Amino acid sequence: MLMSARARLFDALWPPACPVSGVAVDRPGHISADIWLGLNFLDAPWCALCGLPFPYTAGAGVGRGMVCGPCIAKPPRFDTARAPIAYDDASRFFILGFKNGGRQDMLVQFSRWMARAAAEEIAEADLIIPVPLHWRRLISRRYNQSALLARALCRETGLPFDADILARRRATPSQAGRSVKARRRNMAAAFEIRSASQLAGKVVVLVDDVYTTGATVSACTRMLKLSGARRVHVVTLARVVRTRDPTM
Numbered sequence: 001m002l003m004s005a006r007a008r009l010f011d012a013l014w015p016p017a018c019p020v021s022g023v024a025v026d027r028p029g030h031i032s033a034d035i036w037l038g039l040n041f042l043d044a045p046w047c048a049l050c051g052l053p054f055p056y057t058a059g060a061g062v063g064r065g066m067v068c069g070p071c072i073a074k075p076p077r078f079d080t081a082r083a084p085i086a087y088d089d090a091s092r093f094f095i096l097g098f099k100n101g102g103r104q105d106m107l108v109q110f111s112r113w114m115a116r117a118a119a120e121e122i123a124e125a126d127l128i129i130p131v132p133l134h135w136r137r138l139i140s141r142r143y144n145q146s147a148l149l150a151r152a153l154c155r156e157t158g159l160p161f162d163a164d165i166l167a168r169r170r171a172t173p174s175q176a177g178r179s180v181k182a183r184r185r186n187m188a189a190a191f192e193i194r195s196a197s198q199l200a201g202k203v204v205v206l207v208d209d210v211y212t213t214g215a216t217v218s219a220c221t222r223m224l225k226l227s228g229a230r231r232v233h234v235v236t237l238a239r240v241v242r243t244r245d246p247t248m
């Protein structure tokens, strides 16, 4: 009672505002309707493996378990990848704000979206592991945004969190502007497993902020599976969605 009265007084004095638009909203951490409507939420029908949405025009002929062209050509190392929103003009601003500016007021919202997008994968998971950031980058950025997302997802789902199993072996140069091949090379051997005994037979949810080419999460998956993980499900807040012909 006291807390809710205090919360009401606080809200009356400092009304909660959308962290992106600044417009007044119902609760702290909520986003305003205009921003919400601009977001491109991803949903089935999507590739059973990488989560790439199929165009809705193809929806009628696309059933559960359908796999996209690129995944048929080269199956990913991870078992599935899921993301609730597209990484585009509408989402870039607040994702970069979260990534670089330390803006954490939307973490609960983000974790709910992620939990919904990967509900089936999370249901069979044993633990949640974030993609690690090298300590040098950790110092310059002060926190690991993937670990923040992973921890929030643990709070949302009740699954255990472990940021000690997987670590960066060395600082990798920024991936920006590199070709897919160069990214893969750059990522190779960048990760190491610190406690393999905890991975044997486990289903792991691997959390990162944005899925672009999948190079980072593939490199992590490789190490996790070499150490005995049974399945690895990648869950990111957003993913780059390139329009592709699913029949290609």
Ligand SMILES: [Zn+2]
Binding pocket: 047, 048, 049, 050, 051, 052, 067, 068, 069, 070, 071
């Ligand atoms: Zn795919």
